[in-house]
Amino acid sequence: MQRRAALLVIDVQLDFCPGGALPVSNGDQVVPVLNLYLELFNMRSVPVFASRDWHPEHSKHFKEQGGIWPPHCVQGSPGADFHPGLRLPKGTIVISKGMSSWDNGYSAMQGTTENGTPFAMLLRRMELDRLYVGGLATDYCVKETVLEALKEGFAVTVLTDAVRGVDVKPGDTERALQEMRRAGADQTTFSSVRSALLADGEARPPARTG
Secondary structure: OOOOEEEEEEOOEHHHOOOOOOOOOOHHHHHHHHHHHHHHHHHOOOOEEEEEEOEOOOOOOEHHHOOOEOOOOEOOOHHHOEOOOOOOOOOOEEEEEOOOOOOOOOOHHHOEOOOOOEHHHHHHHOOOOEEEEEEEOHHHHHHHHHHHHHHOOOEEEEEEEEEEOOOOOOOHHHHHHHHHHHHOOEEEOHHHHHHHHHHOOOOOOOOOOO
């Protein structure tokens, strides 16, 4: 973690968890791990962001309009809610994406706050330069967010114990992790982050793994 870091929780919504409209296998398993990160980062007063798919009822993202996915995370629907076990701290800033009928909404970097501020613009206004990223799904929204954030000049660390993939094709998740590494993302786990915090009051970024 750096002085100017932030934690980004990506799309931990009911429709992406078991029983939802577009479930990620074992997607709900990220919740307890993310809660550890949320507690740790919140104790350090690190800003927390939570992105969500927030699709209109009619979207090119959905099969009925030519997309590849069943309807999911429709604005205001129960499936669009964050997982009830996710303990987002007070002050978490919600980033909504995929809000227009033509927008797939894979990358949180294309999302906006409730008042319409683009996410990337907000990060720069807050003078944040590193994102720690976990959530769903590794091979889609996590990957696209990480790759775009890197292109925008942000340092990114993927929390590999707090992500899960769809694996439409076997191996998609591992290929996504490799692609993010090649693009310059660091990858780490909770024990490394926690150890770095205990070892250094200034909370240096943990060593790159993988």
